[in-house]
Amino acid sequence: MRRPGEGMMLKRPYYNRHQLKQVKGLFGRFTIVAFLIVILIIYFIVISTSKTNYLSPESPSEINVQKLWNPADSGGWKPSSTPRSNWPPPPNETNGFLRVRCNGGLNQQRTAICNAVLAARIMNATLVLPELDTNSYWHDDSGFQGLYDVDIFIKALRYDVRIVESIPEIRKNGKTKKIKAFQLRPPRDASITWYTTTALEKMKEHGAIYLTPFSHRLAEEINNPEYQRLRCRVNYHALRFKPHIMQLSQSIVAKLRSQGHFMSIHLRFEKDMLAFAGCFDIFSPHEQKVLMKYRKENFAEKKLVYSERRAIGKCPLTPEEVGLVLRAMGFDNSTRIYLAAGELFGGDRFMKPFRAIFPKLQNHTTLVDTDTDSSNSNDLLTDNTQGLIGSAVDYMVCLLSDIFMPTYDGPSNFANNLLGHRLYYGFRSNIRPDRKNLAPLFIKREAEGEFVGFEAAVRRVMGRTNFGGPHQRVSPESFYTNSWPECFCRAGVVGGEDGCPPENMMEVLEERLMNVSS
Incomplete structure (x- = not known):
């Protein structure tokens, strides 16, 4: 026979454990809430300090x-787009001809010309003088020859790419024949890989490719400083107005x-x-x-x-x-x-x-x-x-x-x-x-x-x-x-990542070009 209170005595350990779990659960939830509140406070402090109150008189307001x-x-620092490392001249034999149509206004076309020169270098192609879109916003048909000094353009880039004014005719079996460029539409901000695979394959197959349109068709951020310096040589040295x-x-x-x-x-x-x-x-x-x-x-x-x-x-x-x-x-x-x-x-x-x-x-x-x-x-x-x-x-x-x-x-x-x-x-x-x-x-x-x-x-x-x-x-x-x-x-610094190229670098490039040509 069970004595009074025996059942209660048997249930009490379970009851205490259950109560302890509830307390722990409440404490855990309280800790999480407190943690979130602290995070929010820190977030708002950071946001408020990062956003300058420009109407506050305490913020400096003087400009000289x-x-x-x-x-x-x-x-x-000083400007320098001369190659720093081994930069071989373009070989006598290239993989074919590259034509591009530069669409847009004057400066959109300008960046496209820079990209075209770099694309030609990447593919070891002969660049045909870039075409400027006459159906652009300006409705202007000046063309490359009407705006830029062609002789300076070709001469300034002689260490980088071969440039011709038009695709020359070829003689085959006693007949004169024109090379018909295969037309391609490059992806926007195309990678170097696209040029060394898709574009280059078509160039080798047809002898010439025609990329149109050519605005923003080569990625800007390229992990190759020499390629970026070539863009600068085109933009700031080779492209001179008439x-x-x-x-x-x-x-x-x-x-x-x-x-x-x-x-x-x-x-x-x-x-x-x-x-x-x-x-x-x-x-x-x-x-x-x-x-x-x-x-x-x-x-x-x-x-x-x-x-x-x-x-x-x-x-x-x-x-x-x-x-x-x-x-x-x-x-x-x-x-x-x-x-x-x-x-x-x-x-x-x-x-x-x-x-x-x-x-x-x-x-x-x-x-x-x-x-x-x-x-x-x-x-x-x-x-x-x-x-x-x-x-x-x-x-x-x-x-x-x-x-x-x-x-x-x-x-x-x-x-x-x-x-x-x-x-x-x-x-x-x-x-x-x-x-x-x-x-x-x-x-x-x-x-x-x-x-x-x-x-x-x-x-x-x-x-x-x-x-x-x-x-x-x-x-x-x-x-x-x-x-x-x-x-x-x-x-004043020569060599290294930030150093300037040797003073005789242009002579070195000229000598390399002469060796290839001879």
Whole structure:
């Protein structure tokens, strides 16, 4: 017979264990929650400290404008695209001929030419003088020979690739025969492997290949410094505009310099860019229809919300916003500005606020003097102010200006190439608006009007940008925008990863070329 309380005594150990498990479970859950709270606190602290409050008076807001008129600090680096290592000359016998069609505007074509030379080197091919698309945005048929000095192009690259102006005819069985190039469409940002397999196989099979279109058809990031240096040799040494374009550009620069320092601005407020960016709301209903129609005809369908695009800095700066940035930085109304731009969308109403802040505005049309400039050059420019020749003149004037400011350096090849060229040309100063961090300030100004601390806040944003010195290339920055460190070397250092090539390197290359030719 069970005594009173015996059953309870037998159940108590189980009851204690069960209670202990419950306590442990609660403690475990509490620990996890506490851990998550700590993580969230740390996260918000990091986020709050990483996002600078540009309206805070504690953040530094001074920019030395006078320093910007001079090149940025080089840090001991100097431009150098000469080969550093064993770089054999092109052999007499190549694997075939390479033709390319470079589509797009002037600078999109320029990068395509650089890629074409590199592709020819990779495949040991003879490069046929690149074709420039006449059906591009500019509707310009100048062609390679109409824009660039062909003799300089071929001579400058003689240590790298063999170049011909056209595919020569061949004689076979007593008959003259033309080689028909096999047409291929390269993948976008194609790898070196694609060229050494797919493209090369077709070249060997047919004797020649025709790559079309050829915009962005070779990967930019290549783990081979010598290949990257070849791109720089093409871009900054071999591609020289025709003498009449250089002459006209230099005469414009001379006029601007005769009155002191000058700044150039690539004012990217044109129909194609505004349509691409999806920035419509500031325009009239009719203008919005024009932009929407252009976007539908030229770009992939995508839903874009203007307020969202604007808030994250995806819209080009308006001319007035450009003026406000420069004034906040400390430039006054005596600043002389050269405008490189096509036809501004929306008419003069967008330029008036900018002109009110900076009245000393010029462009290539206003600076051409029919009395002193070559009539031939002037006629060419007048006929092509929206074409490739006008764009080439703008490019050279912007390259030689004391300060260059792109207002939209996203997919704008003109600005991207110029930034890279100016870096290579001696770390010339650039002003690159941080649109993402400027956007909230402009939105607040539109809602409240000119508010206290606006200009100081703009200076804080701009003070954190790079004004042209050497800096690490970080995606999505293009190699053509920043070829450091591959195309630079440490002054006074010979050998090693950062060292400059031997002084007699060009003589060595010439000797190697002569040995191959003999």
